[in-house]
Amino acid sequence: MDQAATLATDHLPFRRSQVRSAECGVLRTSDDFNADGSSRHIVRASRRSSPKPSSHKSEHLPRELFERPAGGVDACDTFLPMDRDSAFALLREYTHNESLVKHALAVEACMRAYARQFDPANEDVWGIVGLLHDFDYDMFPTKEEHPYVGEKILEDRGYPPEVRRAILSHAEYTGVSRETPMEKTLFACDELAGFLTACALVKPNKSIFEVEAPSVKKKMKDKAFARSVNRDDITKGAADLGVDLERHIAFCIEALRSVAGDLGLAG
Secondary structure (H helix, E strand, C coil): CHHHHHCCCCCCCEEEEEEEEECCEEEEEEEEECCCCCEEEEEEEECCCCCCCCCCCHHHCCHHHCCCCCCCCCCCCCCCCCCHHHHHHHHHHHCCCHHHHHHHHHHHHHHHHHHHHHCHHHHHHHHHHHHHCCCCCCCCCCCCCCCHHHHHHHHHCCCCHHHHHHHHHCCHHHCCCCCCHHHHHHHHHHHHHHHHHHHHHCCCCCEHHHCCHHHHHHHCCCCCCCCCCCHHHHHHHHHHHCCCHHHHHHHHHHHHHCCHHHHCCEC
């Protein structure tokens, strides 16, 4: 895809971050490197506390989450402070509905597949954004809570602004615009992953291997089928990503096939 050529980041400042878990909370250390080679070492400690549900308005979010990401619109300069296992444990901590867990795994698979094309150095970042994009939804499902409560939890756990901003941006009502390829990809894959799962579950063997892009595109016209899935978001997501809709569908089908067993869609 043409966008892959725009992801060179050698000329950009970059940040490396680490988080170490301890009983008292999270200790975050980072080295910030500027274009002139100067650097500074930062240590931040924060308690691991889950916020109480409240009315989280977008105007109360940190300004940095609305500003243009530090890596520009064509790059992700985040180095995640924790591994995928920790992120999955966080998902499990707040998500007990197995269908929501499988949705998270499906979106993660799509995000990782696109990251390998757009931004291979940051595949883990993209994957964890997909894995955690709805992690608070099971406990905090209202528009007043999701994804604001989740963003606060992620901040307390030491997740960097780029990850939190991407997750906020997948919900239109937050007012956080989608600027980076990672943010646009999350929006493009979220509703589609759910729709592809629905398509697979009505097949004779309940298998994603029985699902093909042309039939999915045709199925999108049936408003009675999987009516909770927003078709406009699927179409808009592909357009914003600069990808033909049918190609986008086919690409995500292949991504889901790679984790079919975890999704319960292997037939």
